[in-house]
Amino acid sequence: MRSRLILLAFLAGVLWIFQSCSKATVQLPVDTSRLMRIEDVLQGDDHQLLDLLNIVRGSVGKRGPGSKTIWSTKNDFGLGLYVSANHVYGLNSWRTRSAEYFDLATVNPGIFETSQIPPENGYSELGTTLTADFPLMHFDISVSATNTTILPSEDFYLGIVDNQRVKQGMFPQYPVLVQTNAPLQMYDPGNRSKADQTWNEPIKGERAILVGYPQDVVNYPNGAVAYGKILSDKEAESILTQLRSAGDSEGDIPYNSLIEFIVEAPGIAGMSGGGVFNSTGQLLGIMVRGSEVENVPRIIRAVKVSHINSKLKKFYSSLPQADKDKIRSYVSGEL
Template sequence: MQAKTVLSVLLIIFGTSFQSCKRNNPIVPRSDLDIPKIEEILNGNDQNLINLLNRVRGSVGRRGSGSKTIWSRKNDYGLGLYISANHVYNITGWNSRNAQFFDLSSENLGIFETSQIPPINGSIALGNTLIADFPFIHFDISSGATNTTILPAEDFYLGIIDNQRTPQGPFPKYPELVKTSEPLQLYDPEHRTTATQTWNIAVAGEKVIGVGYPQDNTNYPNGAVAYGKILSDTEATQVIQKLKIAGDTEGDIPYNSSAEFLIEAHAITGMSGGGVFNADGQLLGIMVRGSDKENAPKIIRAVKISHIKSTMIEFYNSLSETDKSRIRPFISGEL
């Protein structure tokens, strides 16, 4: 499939128009190179799009073969509370499929390898610096779920990022226990992650951007941007039926309006876990799945942040007071 040159695609955001090209599944390898690269947008002429991308891109980074999105720094320590997809982590890596948290004051599941966020100076190049990444809470995962079949309603977990950093090099190499003495240093020029409301509800018809890091590091070393319209529940149900008729795997997964929203957009393998943002830079959800058949409607499935938050609060409320005290400091600002 021949890719169109991104610079020839008209990019005009919010109130104008955007011509989307070929689209595909964020978790199915493809060779399409027509999705905009972060640097192409930043070097373009659409100042509204440039401003929005700069507002949010510092809180999206790499996590293994996928992406992760810092939801908030509104906690007792000012550390990064991030969201990524269970299939990005690899669900077989959890020692239980039952919801669980890890006591970061005594348990050290932290990694450096493949964990990166943009430099605090705003450079688009991630460079060779790795940052400490601590899985924190995962929620119930169905017994039969695999990395490719897990449903959006279960395909997310929470983690913590602190200021421990190290150059890339021989591994294994692991951070110390999470450091809570200093707020996370992050490229966040408009303080999105400490705003009064870091997230919002996805609105049908709203145009949004999704930011993530494709596995195709050669062509997308600095990340990529998906752009599209949020479908209404009616439109989403209809498109799922069309996907089924077309023989696309996504057609076999019913649309779950309480947990997900669908975007008419294009993404690339590795962008799973990347954030979806509205025109105000508020986080709406994370990308997890999408269609891949050439003759099928092209969509991205995103887990709603509202679903993630309600799941987190339900889990928190189920804990003993002792256990609540262990996780409260890391999620306090979003409770």
């Protein structure tokens, strides 16, 4: 995941596997110590993991060379407010490194290409349907940051998903202005995105499920799942020391427990921007970095949603009222 290749990736294969496959096929064992294919979990006999995956998997989709996670649909329009990583969008794609927002009522930064979310019917494959993607705002980014060196404290932005969809075709394709006339149609059987509290703080020692879309679409055509333990600050520092000794540069990145948390779990390129959820399906954070060296514990670093929420509120409160009015409708449920 740390090898952040900013490439446009298209689906290389389609597997027609339905949500109900676990009832119609031979049960497969699930090894939660490795990165798993979504379809294998859906066909497996770990019903607790399967039930949790079904709660959250409709909230995680593709965005360019990485992933994005729908944080909430609790806004004035019921659209999908999503979070992804700045390095997935590409730092040079922003007009400025200073915090900015887009007035989606008059400005159209939207694109269809490489933007997908799971279909509303719960099928596991994304198929060839593209979903409109509208970057909404990002926060201050250091001038010296690059797509490979940006720290978790700055590596996130917010966007909007509406109901505009097209079939993958000639490149590029663009939606019209964001459509606010109907709530987002998405696979959300437990109404996770509409819950009173869509997110929570990570609890050290608990297990978390991580969902993303690797760039390796041959081995992970329908996304990947990891399941691991949230590390305590002491455990996180210890593993980073091990990584440093093993030559993994992730061990050289400072750890900030106020902003990020670490899950002992495997991850690969393309999962950045994917969601980390607790056992009730609340969003804890988004993946931004991961270790690569074998023979030592594999880790994934995630930015806390609590930090993202804090940055959103601080940025929003700094705006004049006229600007607040332009974006409040899209973020009202999480202010």
